[in-house]
Amino acid sequence: MQKTGLFISFEGIDGAGKSTHIDALAALFKQQGRTLVQTREPGGTPLAESLRELVLHQPMDALTEALLVFAARRDHLHTVIEPALARGDVVLCDRFTDATFAYQGAGRGFNADILEQLERWVQGRPEPGAPEAAVAMHPTALRQPDLTVLFEVPPAVAAERLAKAREADRFEALPIAFFERVAKGYADRAAAEPGRFVRVDGNQTKNQVWQQLTKTMFNRGWLAIMVAGSPR
Ligand code: TYD
Numbered sequence: 001m002q003k004t005g006l007f008i009s010f011e012g013i014d015g016a017g018k019s020t021h022i023d024a025l026a027a028l029f030k031q032q033g034r035t036l037v038q039t040r041e042p043g044g045t046p047l048a049e050s051l052r053e054l055v056l057h058q059p060m061d062a063l064t065e066a067l068l069v070f071a072a073r074r075d076h077l078h079t080v081i082e083p084a085l086a087r088g089d090v091v092l093c094d095r096f097t098d099a100t101f102a103y104q105g106a107g108r109g110f111n112a113d114i115l116e117q118l119e120r121w122v123q124g125r126p127e128p129g130a131p132e133a134a135v136a137m138h139p140t141a142l143r144q145p146d147l148t149v150l151f152e153v154p155p156a157v158a159a160e161r162l163a164k165a166r167e168a169d170r171f172e173a174l175p176i177a178f179f180e181r182v183a184k185g186y187a188d189r190a191a192a193e194p195g196r197f198v199r200v201d202g203n204q205t206k207n208q209v210w211q212q213l214t215k216t217m218f219n220r221g222w223l224a225i226m227v228a229g230s231p232r
Contacts, residue, residue: 005085006034006222007143009096011186012151013179014172015158015165016202021151021213022092028214029090032224037084040094041073044080048072056169062110069100070118077122077143090222096145097123098189103171106185107178147220149213150190151202155179 008025010018026038042052051072055065073096084091097119104110124139155176162172171178190197198216200209217223 005088006090007081007085007093007145007147008091009093009098009145009148010151011095011098011102011148012153012202013102013155013158013182013186015160015162016151016153017161017206017209018094018149018151020206021149021209022094024210025213025217026092028223029092035087035089037080037089037091038094039076039080039091041076041096041099042069043072044076044093045072047075056171059170062104062108063114065108066100066104066110066115066118069104070122073097073100074122082143093145096148098148098150098186101189102182102185106188107174107182109181144196146196147216148190148193148197149216150186150197150199151209152183152187152199153202155183157203 010022012018022038026036029036041048042055043049048071051068054060055068055072060068081091081093100119101112101115105112105115119142120137120139121135123142123144124136125141125143126134126136126139130136158179159176162168187199190199198212200212202209214223214226218226
């Protein structure tokens with residue numbers, strides 16, 4: 001089994017049903033002896049969690065929103081994700097940069113070239129030995145997840161699930177048309193990078209979703225055994 005660091009992100013529109021599966025996968029990786037970091041974006045560090053509060057609850061324009069999610073990502077990458085991957089841990093991250101392209105880009109209609117510029121600054125791999133403050137202006141490689149699991153559900157189904165679940169934040173309160181654009185944004189990214197993405201039909205039973213997820217991890221050599229059970 002692979003013992004090098006493993007970076008897996010989980011994406012989908014609000015209400016797509018990521019959370020229970022992330023928890024169950026985390027338990028499974030631990031059971032199989034992997035050291036695990038379970039984290040989320042925006043968030044995952046004290047600073048990034050403070051930025052999350054602002055992004056989810058304060059009114060702001062699209063550029064401010066994009067700058068804040070990337071600022072949170074920079075802190076998270078540097079202080080949590082990169083050190084964990086260097087140790088050989090498994091990092092399960094609830095959302096990463098695909099969310100920015102889907103929500104701020106496709107959803108809000110914010111300029112994708114600017115998002116790509118921010119992505120290069122934040123996720124560009126600096127030259128070995130470069131000072132901590134160095135930003136790779138023209139990086140040859142970007143830090144991206146090894147695998148991105150995209151949970152896809154029709155926006156109307158997701159909205160119905162959310163309405164039952166909790167009080168809406170700034171994004172959850174947006175109309176279905178917004179989530180149609182976000183879903184399309186995710187689908188376009190998945191189509192552009194089929195090797196990195198696995199698309200899961202989140203409108204099946206929990207057990208069917210779980211079977212697909214564990215099979216994906218097993219086929220890549222990341223889990224030693226397939227497990228029949230499904231999450232609670
Ligand atoms: P979410 O991940 O759904 O957490 P919870 O299950 O606790 O509600 O909420 C995060 C929200 O932030 C979600 O609506 C998507 C949004 N978001 C962005 O708009 N851009 C980003 O880059 C990220 C990471 C999240």
